[in-house]
Every structure is written in C-alpha cells, then in structure tokens.
Amino acid sequence: MAIYVTRPGDSLYDIATRYLRNPADWTRLARINHVSAPRRLQPGTSLRVPVALLRQDHLSARVIATSGPAGHAFGNGPLLPLVVGGTLVEGDRVQTGQNGFATLELADGSHLVIPPGASLDLATLRETALTGATDRVVNLHSGQVNTEVTHATRKDDRFQIRSPSVVAGVRGTSFRVNYDGDKGSTAVEVLEGAVGVDAAPHGSAASVAPAPGMPLAASTQLVAARHGSLTLAGGAVGGPVALLDAPDLRNPAKVQDDETVAFDLAPTTGAHSYRVQVGRDAGLLDLIGDAHSDGPHIEVGALADGTYFARFSAIDENGLEGMPSTYAFQRRRVSLGASAGRVEGTRDYAFRWFVDQRRAGSTRFRFVLATSSDLRAPLVDRTDITDGEAVVSDLPKGVYYWTVIAEQFEGGRYFQKASPVQSFRLDW
Structure with missing residues (x-):
C-alpha cells in the first residue's frame, strides 16, 4: 500500500484520475478506506492506495555521447544513427558496431556506457505515480554495458541488467555486465556498492529475478565491490571472485607524439590480458577508443591532437575484468x-x-x-x-x-x- 494524505477539495474521483491506471477504481479505494462520502473528503486524511492500481508513466533516456557506428531502432524497426541530444524510450534497441560507442543518461542521472559490439534493449523505463518509484530494466543481448547507477531513494526503486543467463539488480552502484553469446556466459564485475545476481527466469538455477522492492540480500548471489561473478551456460550463478588490482601506467607524463598512441603498463599479477578505453572526459562517458592486448604494452592507434583520458584494467584467466585506473594524457603529433x-x-x-x-x-x-x-x-x-x-x-x-x-x-x-x-x- 501507498499512503495519500488528502488536501482541501480532494475527492476520490480526483485522486483516482490523478494516480490510478483506471479512474473507475475509485470504488476500490472507497471500500478499502471505508469512505462513504467520496465527493467530500476531510483534509489530512490518510488513504491507503494499492500500489498495483497506480499508474506507471513512461520515462526516457538521452544520448549524451556517441562515436563511430552506433544506432537505435524501436522494436524490430530499421537501425537509425544515434544522435547526441536524441531521446530513446522504452522498447528502443541500441546497437554498436566495430569502434562504435554510445552513452545514455537516464532521468535520474544514471549512465549506460555501451562499448563496441554490444546490443541491448531498454525493456522498462517507468515511474510509478504517487510513490515516484522507478523501474528500469535493460536486456543485454550481446557484448558489454558499463553502468553507473545513482543510489535508490525509495525501497521500490529497481534497476536491473538482464542477460540470457543472469539478472543483475542494484540499488546504486558502478558495475559492468558482459554477455558472451558464443559461450553463453555472463560476467558481472562490481566496482562500487553491491550487485544481486540471480539466474534468468529460464535459466537452470532455482532463483529468479527479485521483485521490485525485494532486498538484494534475497538474491542468489550478492557480489560486493571489487569482486566479480562468472556464470557459465547451464550452470548455477557464479560465486564472488576478487577482481585484479588496477594496473599502473609507466611514464604517465609522457606526451603521445608518435604516429601510434601506445602505453606501457606495469605487469599485474594474475593478468592474462589488458584493456584500455580512451575518452574525451575524465568519467569516460564520451568514449572513442577501446583496445585489448595480451601483454602490458597496448596500442590504441592514431588520435587527433588534444587532451584525453585512458582507463586501464587487467583481465584474469576466467575473463573477469579487474579494477580500473584512469590517467590523463596529452596527444601531440610532431612529425x-x-x-x-x-x-x-x-x-x-x-x-x-x-x-x-x-x-x-x-x-x-x-x-x-x-x-x-x-x-x-x-x-x-x-x-x-x-x-x-x-x-x-x-x-x-x-x-x-x-x-x-x-x-x-x-x-x-x-x-x-x-x-x-x-x-x-x-x-x-
């Protein structure tokens, strides 16, 4: 139940019209609250309102950065190029190609950073009338999504990333979800906060996604900061594994003046490969580069002159990406x-x-x-x-x-x- 405190001039008809999916449900409010005079409500009266009757309003997402091939489509419609400042709605599909990047900002300030080779749907973007609780669900079909979620302010707020094998639910944190379609595996890596990880409803594990408002502790697996979880196809939700430490950049003050931008990292114990992402801003919401290397020497390619930011991470033998380190660098090509x-x-x-x-x-x-x-x-x-x-x-x-x-x-x-x-x- 939600509680509504009546104001001068309120009637059950007005309240039902403002907040309920079906205004005719004013009769249910009358029965639940034993109201005999629906047109004349005493100001200051607390009315119980079933949350299931409340209207859900659609929210939107805004494109704040894009680079390279990145498109969107509603449902099964044709892909159209993403445009900075454009608006996406529930039901929109977002897809990035090779060297394609996109960053979306939700109404509450949360961000979805989508690197190359990813495909996802904005499955649910809604806000419940009267309570203001938000419900945001993203279906990840392939690739990775980096997520920074603002802290939930209401117990019924929900934010989930769903892959074909797991559901990752949070109440405010920074985490990554990577679905490998070839292997059918999903990696969840938590940088800050905690993430509840459950098997997808059609998966082999017994647990399913928590309902809105269910505490994260009720999840099959609670993954804390600096830990990850790898769930293999047909298996149970993977247990928490400590993520590798953030790698250190050697010679961080070096001006990148060669034809190819390249970095040398101090080797990280347990690393099987390394990753660097390059962006125009310190938060790396405006991504323009993403490269991997088997060793601590990693090349990005050619860049125009300017100031950039690079985020480095080490990847362990199971494919879990470790904690990131971010450095600013100057690009100045001198031939x-x-x-x-x-x-x-x-x-x-x-x-x-x-x-x-x-x-x-x-x-x-x-x-x-x-x-x-x-x-x-x-x-x-x-x-x-x-x-x-x-x-x-x-x-x-x-x-x-x-x-x-x-x-x-x-x-x-x-x-x-x-x-x-x-x-x-x-x-x-």
Missing part, C-alpha cells in the same frame, strides 16, 4: 624528419630537417653533434634554430652521431620531439 650529407665541392657537412608544416612557425630547433652515440660530450650544441638546416665545417676523419630536437611552447606547456640518433663516417 620530424632529418637527413645529412656532404656539401658538394666543399669540406662542409649539411644537416637538414623538417616538421609538420601545421606547426612549423611555432617551432624552434636544437642541433647536437658528438663523437659518441650517447651525445654526452657534444662537439656542437646549437639551440634556438628557427630554420631547418645546420652546416658544420672542417670535421676531421671519424664517426659522428647527431640528432635534432623540435621544441614547442604552446598553451603554457613545453613540448619536444627528438629525431632518432643518426651516425655517419668521414674518411677524408
């Missing part, structure tokens, strides 16, 4: 080419270089020439060169090593890029 050769008819040796012309005007150069590959005792160390050439005269016979360093200062930050150390031999 630097260099060559050297004798000036015809002279004893001069000329060194030439070039950089990406988009920034050539804001670049200064440093030229270093030495007789050892470590360049520790340079014969020449010229700085603040504005053009792309240096000429050295009267070098004696021997082997020489050199490099040129492009230096840029922009936006209050200093950037530099050195060419590979090159060598040459003079025999004259």
